[in-house]
Structures are given as structure tokens and as C-alpha cells.
Amino acid sequence: MAFPFISVIIFTPLVAGMLILMLPADRKAEIKVIAAAAAFISLVLSLWLFFTYDREAARLATDWAGRIQFEEKIAWVPSLGLSYHVGGDGFNIPLLLLTSLILFAGVLVSWHIEHRAREFFAFLMVLATGIFGGFAALDLFLLVFFYEMAIFPIYVMIAVWGSTRKEFAAMKLTLYILVGSIIALVGLFAIYFKAGLGTFDMVEIYQNGNLDATFQRIWFLPVFVGFGVLASLWPFHVWSPDGYVAAPTVVSMLHAGVLKNMGAYVALRTGIQLLPEGAKFWMPFIVFLTVISIVYSAMVAMSQRDFKYVFGFASVGHMGIVLLGFSTLNLVGLTGTGVQMFIHGAMSAIFFSIVGMVYDRAHTRDIPSLGGFVRIMPIPTLAFLIAGLSSMGMPGLAGFVAEIQIFIGVWLAYAPQHWWFPWMAIIASSGVIITAAYIMRVAYSVFFGELRPEFADLPGVTLMDKIAVTLLAIPLIVIGVYPSIIMPLAQTGAASIASLFGGA
Amino acid sequence: MSSLDPAALINVLPEILLVVLALMVMGLDLLWPAGRKRDLGLVSAAGMIVVLIASFLWPGDGQPVWGGMIQADLLARLFRILFLVAGILTSLISMDMKGLKQEGEYYAMIIIATMGMGLMATANDFLMLYVAMEMTSITQYLLVGYMRREARSVEAGIKYFLFGAVTSTVMLFGLSFFYGFTGQTNYAGVRMGLFNPAIDTGAVLVALILIAVGFGFKIAAVPFHFWTPDTYEGAPTPVTAFISVASKAAGFAVLFRVLNVVFPVGVPQSEWTNLMETLAIVTMTLGNVLAIPQTNIKRLLAYSSIAQAGYVLIGVAAVSSLGVASALFYLAVYVITNIGAFAGVIAVANRLGSDDIRAFAGLSRRSPYLALMILVAFLSLGGVPPTAGFVGKLFLFQAAVGQGLIRLAVIGVLNVIVGLYYYLMVLKVMYVDRGEEEVEVPVSAPLAWTLAVSAAGVMLLGIFAHPWYNIALRAAAVLFPG
Numbered sequence: 001m002a003f004p005f006i007s008v009i010i011f012t013p014l015v016a017g018m019l020i021l022m023l024p025a026d027r028k029a030e031i032k033v034i035a036a037a038a039a040f041i042s043l044v045l046s047l048w049l050f051f052t053y054d055r056e057a058a059r060l061a062t063d064w065a066g067r068i069q070f071e072e073k074i075a076w077v078p079s080l081g082l083s084y085h086v087g088g089d090g091f092n093i094p095l096l097l098l099t100s101l102i103l104f105a106g107v108l109v110s111w112h113i114e115h116r117a118r119e120f121f122a123f124l125m126v127l128a129t130g131i132f133g134g135f136a137a138l139d140l141f142l143l144v145f146f147y148e149m150a151i152f153p154i155y156v157m158i159a160v161w162g163s164t165r166k167e168f169a170a171m172k173l174t175l176y177i178l179v180g181s182i183i184a185l186v187g188l189f190a191i192y193f194k195a196g197l198g199t200f201d202m203v204e205i206y207q208n209g210n211l212d213a214t215f216q217r218i219w220f221l222p223v224f225v226g227f228g229v230l231a232s233l234w235p236f237h238v239w240s241p242d243g244y245v246a247a248p249t250v251v252s253m254l255h256a257g258v259l260k261n262m263g264a265y266v267a268l269r270t271g272i273q274l275l276p277e278g279a280k281f282w283m284p285f286i287v288f289l290t291v292i293s294i295v296y297s298a299m300v301a302m303s304q305r306d307f308k309y310v311f312g313f314a315s316v317g318h319m320g321i322v323l324l325g326f327s328t329l330n331l332v333g334l335t336g337t338g339v340q341m342f343i344h345g346a347m348s349a350i351f352f353s354i355v356g357m358v359y360d361r362a363h364t365r366d367i368p369s370l371g372g373f374v375r376i377m378p379i380p381t382l383a384f385l386i387a388g389l390s391s392m393g394m395p396g397l398a399g400f401v402a403e404i405q406i407f408i409g410v411w412l413a414y415a416p417q418h419w420w421f422p423w424m425a426i427i428a429s430s431g432v433i434i435t436a437a438y439i440m441r442v443a444y445s446v447f448f449g450e451l452r453p454e455f456a457d458l459p460g461v462t463l464m465d466k467i468a469v470t471l472l473a474i475p476l477i478v479i480g481v482y483p484s485i486i487m488p489l490a491q492t493g494a495a496s497i498a499s500l501f502g503g504a
Numbered sequence: 505m506s507s508l509d510p511a512a513l514i515n516v517l518p519e520i521l522l523v524v525l526a527l528m529v530m531g532l533d534l535l536w537p538a539g540r541k542r543d544l545g546l547v548s549a550a551g552m553i554v555v556l557i558a559s560f561l562w563p564g565d566g567q568p569v570w571g572g573m574i575q576a577d578l579l580a581r582l583f584r585i586l587f588l589v590a591g592i593l594t595s596l597i598s599m600d601m602k603g604l605k606q607e608g609e610y611y612a613m614i615i616i617a618t619m620g621m622g623l624m625a626t627a628n629d630f631l632m633l634y635v636a637m638e639m640t641s642i643t644q645y646l647l648v649g650y651m652r653r654e655a656r657s658v659e660a661g662i663k664y665f666l667f668g669a670v671t672s673t674v675m676l677f678g679l680s681f682f683y684g685f686t687g688q689t690n691y692a693g694v695r696m697g698l699f700n701p702a703i704d705t706g707a708v709l710v711a712l713i714l715i716a717v718g719f720g721f722k723i724a725a726v727p728f729h730f731w732t733p734d735t736y737e738g739a740p741t742p743v744t745a746f747i748s749v750a751s752k753a754a755g756f757a758v759l760f761r762v763l764n765v766v767f768p769v770g771v772p773q774s775e776w777t778n779l780m781e782t783l784a785i786v787t788m789t790l791g792n793v794l795a796i797p798q799t800n801i802k803r804l805l806a807y808s809s810i811a812q813a814g815y816v817l818i819g820v821a822a823v824s825s826l827g828v829a830s831a832l833f834y835l836a837v838y839v840i841t842n843i844g845a846f847a848g849v850i851a852v853a854n855r856l857g858s859d860d861i862r863a864f865a866g867l868s869r870r871s872p873y874l875a876l877m878i879l880v881a882f883l884s885l886g887g888v889p890p891t892a893g894f895v896g897k898l899f900l901f902q903a904a905v906g907q908g909l910i911r912l913a914v915i916g917v918l919n920v921i922v923g924l925y926y927y928l929m930v931l932k933v934m935y936v937d938r939g940e941e942e943v944e945v946p947v948s949a950p951l952a953w954t955l956a957v958s959a960a961g962v963m964l965l966g967i968f969a970h971p972w973y974n975i976a977l978r979a980a981a982v983l984f985p986g
Contacts, residue, residue, distance in 0.1 A: 025872070075970075077973055077974075079973060079974055079977055080899070119935075144889075145889045145890065145895075148889045149890060159932055159935070159936045171925070174924075175921065178921050182921060183917070186917055
């Protein structure tokens, strides 16, 4: 039997979490080392997946099953057709890598946490297992299992270690996401019974499901929108800014960077991939919601005074672009989305980690009262600029690579009865312009200009912080300069979905 | 008749052993000095463990005993195991409960009640059923009012008794209908008798509703739930735990059997499926909604247990072997989970003398492991993976969707969300809030064992659900042959 890479990635954090719980609470150094080590193991293994995934074989493969590698399948409750089935393809392998990258960076920027550190890192590790599992699962039941597992720790982490109306925000976020996922869950059961295969295995349902078109149209909305809540689809995004502002830094990073992606990813895997007829019917209308997401959130972000709220709304806009990519249902757009999800994660993680660094030092997030922070934290400033430029789609950085494909994809989605697609591309790209404006504004008022006297003696960032932001910034440059590192991979992932809609 | 053969008695071996154990505990109570009486809890727990082992070693052949009064088939045996587990854990958590004079008669009544529940599950005859139900009810009335000098406990006992007495009379009235229709008291006999086309369907439905009153009282389904909060609050906490799990499970044991064996004949199935669906919907919704404003943890758990019964009723309404198996699995999960939750309540109440939710404030700082165990129990009640409560609820909803009860499943999942809200609020108090007096909560050994067994069981059933679910499926097949 081959080495179970994916299982090791999924369960290493969980084991680390158990170990952490067994340590006495005052051995904080050991606790952090264990957490970092677990994150590092996952990072190394997911890098291994990323670079050893056989892209050539995946390109030649004709169906989804042929593109799944590192597959593991163990019967779990055979009488109900549940199995522990995980595997990687061009869509989720980059996301596994992203998760471990942000997890590792997140542990590093949380190094200063002293308040109940044992519980903090234990919950963080459980959360990580949930996210890894959610991305890797190829069984509907397993998918929901991990998905729900990821939601609960967030509640405690925001409510205990957060700030700014934390209990309210934690409950709001948790309930929104739970309601969405549970509604989607009923849809998944409906798929299970309608497919009549007696299995929750996504690959089998994908191949042999034979769900009729009416059924797909009815159930597409609950499933896609239910999971879309976690991807902050407008108008179900309202938990997101409050939640991120309240959350501790690492939770904002993981939530904005990875969990939202998980929501989108799961919506894609279940909604679009298992219910293609439903997607064909509804996506041309959902595209309106995504465009509203993009433009509206960019405009709201523009008018924020609170540094963290800016990026709370920015991440809604980024996810809008991801969901816009879904609505194209063609290879170009979906490939762009695959890349955009990765980039969005890295950018959001950079933004939120730097917001955290600034706030920890200045104890304010009011943008007008900040300024000149480049002198205190040059490396994070550089990372911020890279992420910011990438987010406004500057050529040479990763964001451009993804966004251009998504916009082309939207343009290509034109059909006589869906004449509005090109207009959508045009309106959505105006969001990019507004993004440029608010990134410039924030960068200018926080990092440049006069450094106020009361901030003059603030300490610089730690080595841990520098490593974290550097790690997160590297992929943005690498992908921007050398898109082929991820593009063919994303393309094979997108092909499994695009082929359902006649374009492979 | 072969069923009078002494060899057939092996089918009621656990009941016989439980009687012996009850007598033994009462005897020891007379012999032992007052200082040693705490150990009676250990004797009772150990004795029931022996019975549990014996019931595994000699499961019996499942043949009818005593002229068909009793039949210990797989379904009944599984329920018996559940009751024994509940009895064992209840004995353990009673040992250090303050204000409860742990005397032989207390444990003896727990044992007798456990035995009565076993008989409820194995009963195959309405007369036997009624005797068994009264046996459990009467011992439980006494247990609830056990703290004679506490007004609350006595009030709880009286309330429980009055409700129980009335509902049991109504049920008896309903049972008399069946005797009138068919001249039989045996389940199979009644079933055969109901094939008679001369019997009016409406009358059978009325009888069914009358019987449902008795069962509804046992499982604390809405609208027969009014006794629950007061009784749960006033009763000694271990007794509350016992009633909330074992007695409820026993009610379901009867419900499964009577509904599925007797009624498919007399009443169109859709009629009583509708009845059960309605019952499930109002029970879980009302339980969950009323739990939200509670400030007393025992009252909160009372309403929560009403809601949990509503979830199990989903499995009953989804008339199929899948439904019964899911309900059975969920009941097992619920028994283990809820006992853990109550063990946590007892630990806190022993130290702080309060059942108020505020008493839990900051518990995670004072006693992190106790808090963790309570967390696991509450997450399971709420249905968060990887706990068993999650898998169990999914099985139930799946069974409902499988029978086309989409509406029921949707209302069920919405209820889960409402439930999560108040479970999370308790966890929030434990993990986020700061208490006025931050004292460490000591956990005695029997409580610690109970908590550990509960948490381990919850995780085990959650992650390795398959073997247990398979057993539940096989047991459900008893009711749905072919």
C-alpha cells in the first residue's frame, strides 16, 4: 500500500492537538513547538503532493476518477455506503498546500499568545484537521463530517481570544454557517437517495448518478447557496466582516484564507459537479450575486476607517471573483478560479496577519490615526504591497494570472439567452479598479507618511512574523512570474468539471 | 408447553440476576455499618456489570417464555444492555451526590427499575407490558422524591406520580380496547385479531392515541412533557440522569415494538406515520425553543432531553428498518452522552452547591479536564463531529429523507441549529465567562470514571459507528422481517 500522504496530512494536526492537551498548561514553549511541527509536517507533505502529482497522467485522463491521485478508500459504515475516501486532484491539491502554508504561518504569528495557549493551539489543530479533511474528502458524508468539525473550534476561538464584540460576532458567524451547511446537508441526502446507488461516494455518484434535470434544478440552490454562505456569497456575507474583525489574527487568516475557499470548493464539488443541470440552469443568475459581491464589497471596503474591516470586506470581494469564475462553467474560467482560490488565500492571510501585527503594536485600527509604519515593519510592508498589488491584478503578480482568465471565461460564457455575461465581466472589472483605490489608500495612510510620535518607539516585528509573511508572499511572486507552476494542475482539475458542460 | 421448560429461563437470566442483586444490596444495607454504605454504589455497579457480562455470555435463544409473555429477541437484548449501562453509570454517579443518603434501598430501587425496563423491552404481551411499566414507574416515583426533607424533591415526586398515574390509566383504557376488539393480549394475537375487517379503523386509531399517551409520558414527548422540567429540577441529579436516559429509552423500546408489530394491520400506515411525524416535530421544536431561556442547568437539560426524544421520533416516523436502526443507534448515543453531561453537573453542584448555569463560569480555567468532558457531551448533544451525536443525527435525517419525509428532515436540521445555540451558550459560559469564585472542582473517582466512559463512548461511537450501526440494523430487522 502506498504511503497515505493525505491521511497523514489530515490527522497530524489532530494528533498534535491531543498531545498538546496532555501537556501541562504552563509549558507554552513545548505547546507551540508541537503545533509548529505538526503544521510543518503537513506543509512538507502537501508540497510533496503538489510537486509529485502526475500532471501528465491527469492531462491524458478522460474522466475525474482518472485524475484522482493519492487516493485512499476504506469502508466506514458499509451498510449505508459511507466510506473514508480521500484523494487529490488539480483542484484540491493546491488548496491543501495553501491550508498547510497558512496554518504554518498562522502558528508563527500566534507565537506571542500566552493567554490559555494550550487550549488555543489545541483548538487550532482540530480546526486544521477539519479543513484538510474537507478539502480531501471524496465522500459526501465524510465531507460534511469534516466541514462541521471545522466550524465549531472557530466559535470558541473567536469568543475567547477575539476582540470587538467577540461573543456576538462568534455566534453570528457560527449560526450563519451552520444554517447554510445544514440546509445543504438535506440536499446531499436527497442526492444520495435519488442517485439510488446506496453510496455517498462522490466519484461514483458523479459517474453513475443519472439524476434527472428537474431534480437537479430543485436541489441545486439549497446545496450551492447553503455552502456558498461560507464563501460569503452576497447577500449571505454579513457574518464575514464582523466575524473577521472580532477574530484573533490566526483565525482571520485561516477563515478568510482557507475556510471561505472550502465553502466555495465544497459548493463546486457538490453543487456544480454533482448537479450540472442545476448549475446550467441557475449559474447565469447567480452570476448577478457574485458581481454584486465584488462591486459592493469593494465600495464598502473603500469607506471603512477600521483597518481590519477593510479586509473583512475585501475578502468578500475576492470570493466574489472566485464564485464569478464558477459561474462561467467553462475551462478557462474554472482554471482561473482554481488559481484565484489559492491566491486569494495567500493574500488574505497576508492582509490579516499584518493587520494583526499593526494592531498588536499600535492598539488601534483606526486608519487615519496610523501612519509611517514602514519604518517599524519594513518586511511586512513589502509583503503587504505585494499582496495589495496582486489583489488589484497587477501584471507580474499572481492576481493578474487568475483574474484575467476568469474575466475571459466570463466573456466566453456568452450565449444568446444569457446575453448579459460580457456586461458582467465589465462591471466586475470595475470592482478591480475600486480595489486598487482602497489598497492604495490604506497602504498610503498606514505604512507611509509621517510616523506619529506616539508610535515612534514601537518594537519591530519578530523573526517569526517575518518568516510568516515571507512564506505567504513567495507564492504570489512565483505564480505571477511563472504561472506554469500551478496552471496545468488547475487546468486538469477544472477539466473534470468543464467537461460536464461540453467544454473540456 | 415448552416455554415453561426451565432451560428457557436463560432468556430472562438478566432479570433473575437483577432481582438477586437487589436483594443482596438490601441485605448488605442491613449488615454494613453506616460508614461503609457509600460502597453499596460500587456493589450495585459491579453487580450490574456482572449481569451485563452474563447477558453477553448467555444471550438465550430468543424464544418466547412464559406462554409468550416475554420474548428476548435481539432488539430487546440490545435495549437491556442500554438499561444496564445506564444503571451502572447511575449507581456510580450517585455515590458522591450530596444530600442523597446512599442507602441500600436507593440502589435497590435503581436495580429494580432497570429490571422493569428490561421487562418492558422484552414484553410481548400487553398485560406483561403494563406490569413492567408500572414496575419502573413506581420505583422512579420513589426515587424522584427520595430526598424526603427537601420540598423540591417531594414536589417533583408528586408531580411525576400524578402525571404518571393519569397517563398510565389512559393507556390501560386504550389497551382494554384491544382486548375488546380481539380477545387477546398477546401482541401477535392482537395483530392477528385486527385483520378482522369488522373492526372499525377509527376505533383502532382512538385506541392507538390512548396508548400513545402512556408512551408519550415515558419518552417525555410534547404534549405529555409538562412534568419534565419540574421533575428533572427537583429530583436528585443522578435520578434525573437515570430517568432522562433509561426511562426514555424504555419508552422507545415499547414504542418501536408496539407500533411496528401491532399496528400496521389495524390502522392505515399513513395515519400513524402522520401522528408520529407531528409528534416528532412539536416535540423537538418545543423542547429546543423552551430550552433557550433556561438558567438552571437541570431545567435546560430537561428541555434538551425533550428535544432529543423528538429527534428519536424522527426515526420512529420513518417507518423502516433504517429508521428503527437509526433511532436505536441514536438512543445508545444519547444514553451515553446525557449521563456524561449529568455527571459533569453533579461534579459542579457538589462543589458549588448550585445548579445554576452561572456556576459553570470559567470552569475551563479551574478544571480543564472536567470542562473538556462536559464539552464533549454537549457537542454530542448538539451534533458536532466527530462526536457520536453528529453521526447519530445524520443517520436519523437520512432515514427520514429515505422515506420521503423531506419536511421532517428539514425541520429536524433547523432544530439542530436551535439546539446548538443553547448548547454553545453553556459552553461559552464554561470557556469564556469569568466566575465570581474561581475554585477548583474536585472530581471523585466514580464520577471521573463515568465521565471518561461517557466521553470515550461518544468518540468511539462517533468515529467507528459501523459495527454498532450494523448491530442496530440487525436488531431492527426483528421488526421488519424480510
